[in-house]
Amino acid sequence: DIVMTQSxxxxxxxxxxxxxxxxxxxxxxxxxxxxxxxxxxxxxKPGQPPKVLIYWASTRESGVPDRFSGSGSGTDFTxxxxxxxxxxxxxxxxxxxxxxxxxxxxxTKVDIK
Amino acid sequence: xxxxVESGGGLIQPGRSLRLSCAASGFTFIDYxxxxxxxAPGKGLEWVSxxxxxxxxxxxxxxxxxxxxxxxxxxxxxxxxxxxxxxAEDTALYYCAKGPAYDILTGYGYFDYxxxxxxxxxxx
Numbered sequence: 001d002i003v004m005t006q007s008x009x010x011x012x013x014x015x016x017x018x019x020x021x022x023x024x025x026x027x028x029x030x031x032x033x034x035x036x037x038x039x040x041x042x043x044x045k046p047g048q049p050p051k052v053l054i055y056w057a058s059t060r061e062s063g064v065p066d067r068f069s070g071s072g073s074g075t076d077f078t079x080x081x082x083x084x085x086x087x088x089x090x091x092x093x094x095x096x097x098x099x100x101x102x103x104x105x106x107x108t109k110v111d112i113k
Numbered sequence: 114x115x116x117x118v119e120s121g122g123g124l125i126q127p128g129r130s131l132r133l134s135c136a137a138s139g140f141t142f143i144d145y146x147x148x149x150x151x152x153a154p155g156k157g158l159e160w161v162s163x164x165x166x167x168x169x170x171x172x173x174x175x176x177x178x179x180x181x182x183x184x185x186x187x188x189x190x191x192x193x194x195x196x197x198x199x200x201a202e203d204t205a206l207y208y209c210a211k212g213p214a215y216d217i218l219t220g221y222g223y224f225d226y227x228x229x230x231x232x233x234x235x236x237x
Contacts, residue, residue, distance in 0.1 A: 001175075031220060040223035042158075049208055049227035050158065061225065093158055097222030100172045102160040 004105035023094035038098035122231030135209030146212035151205035
């Protein structure tokens with residue numbers, strides 16, 4: 001199974017500042033034939049189901065604000081919130097869909113400083 | 114508007130069985146793969162099982178393989194999860210989730226819509 005790790009476990013950022021979350025996979029999730037990374041990012045607010053933000057490591061889901069961006073390739077990925085808003089307080093998960101079983105990272109909690 | 118509404122959860126004794134259902138609307142159900150994902154209280158997300166549009170491809174997490182069976186009824190726009198030999202560690206909020214394409218094996222194993230979940234508590 002591909003093991004996903006995230007860092008940090010939690011972070012507190014001032015409103016309007018940048019938040020950066022890292023995700024690492026135990027093996028590459030890059031599919032060489034199509035050069036796509038099979039990596040998604042989700043946001044889960046308290047009491048709500050997760051919501052997909054990013055797929056293919058860097059493609060923003062329709063309707064997701066452009067302050068959210070994803071980057072990285074192979075085994076190392078980053079989710080960046082360029083200017084943190086109050087409504088961004090949530091737990092963020094990365095997930096690989098390169099191989100079954102699909103696996104998630106443990107989550108990173110983002111709060112306001 | 115895509116809607117996924119789970120039902121069937123509850124308090125169940127260890128070793129017993131339970132069947133979860135997910136009613137889908139707002140999209141052409143037969144065109145998409147579907148999944149179950151669970152979240153234990155205060156914990157992270159765990160993919161449980163998924164199946165392709167025609168049930169031709171089905172996959173399970175090792176933690177449930179042999180005990181859980183996923184199925185779908187495209188005529189009823191419904192997804193199911195039959196759970197047998199339930200254990201305390203199966204206690205979780207079970208989400209029904211939609212895949213972005215018809216298959217689960219071609220790199221489309223992420224989840225673009227989620228239901229609100231149904232709680233399963235396994236305890237004596």
